[in-house]
Amino acid sequence: MATATTAPRTQQARREATRNALLEATIQCLVQQGYAGTTTRAVAERAGVSAGALQHHFASKQELVSEAISYLSSKLTTQLIERGLPSASSRRQLTEQMLDYLWQTLNGPLIAAATELAAAARTDPVLRERLAKAQRQAIEMVPLAAQQLFPEQAARPGFTGLINTALAAMRGVVLLGFVSSADKEEAWRAARPQLLAMVKGWQG
Known part of the structure; x- marks a missing residue:
């Protein structure tokens, strides 16, 4: 009985490992080669799996890349929450930590990959439909993570709107x-003091 119950879990673990390897390879391709260069063959080769294995997990390129965005945003959010933040000795220091946390979140592979897909989705309705859902999930995850990292700030009215406004400004930068x-x-350097002032005004 022990062998019978262990085998399915091992097989499931292998499937999950293959899927994650494909998603990691997809992000790498998007960042390094752009959307046009992110072919299913290139992703499979980078992940070290066959084209058939990729098709077993993802039926199309559009599904693959949109799932990769969801996967990466979830992974980064989990890592940030687990790492946590150093204790702040003042309200200003806490505010700076909050802005720097958001800035760090955007300065990585997620925004680069998402930007590649956003440009491609403009003329690809199938990708646009899939990406819209992944984008909403990614946008929602950052405020949720911020709520866990900054619980006292998050308890104040307007916290999510404040975070989303700061994120919108940062994305442009x-x-x-x-x-x-x-x-x-x-x-x-020019935007950071303005955002700090915005948060200070919200804090009252």
């Missing part, structure tokens, strides 16, 4: 970095 990292850093 991050996009500058795809062309010039110097422009992005300069824009962030």
Whole structure:
């Protein structure tokens, strides 16, 4: 009986490992090669699996890339929550931690991959439909994670709106970095004090 119950779990673990490897490979392809270069063959080769194995998990490229965004946003959110934040000695320090947490979240493979897909989705209705759901999930995860990391702040009215407003401003700054990292850093140095002032005004 022990052998009979162990085998299915091992098989499930292998399936999950293959699926995760494909999703990780998809993100890497999107960031390094763009959407056009993210072919199912390229993803399968990078993940070290056959094309048939990929098709077993994902029926289309659109499904693969949209699932990769959901997977990565969930993974990053979990990592941020588990890592936590150092204790803050003042309200200002807590506010700075909150903004820097959001900035760190956006400065990684998630925004690069999502931007590639957003551009492609403009003329691909199938991708656009799938990506819309993944994008909503990703957008919702950041405020949820922020609520766990900053529970006292999250208890105040308007917290989610504040987070989403800051994220919208930061996304615009991050996009500058795809062309010039110097422009992005300069824009962030200018935007950060303004966002701090916005949060301070919300705190009262």
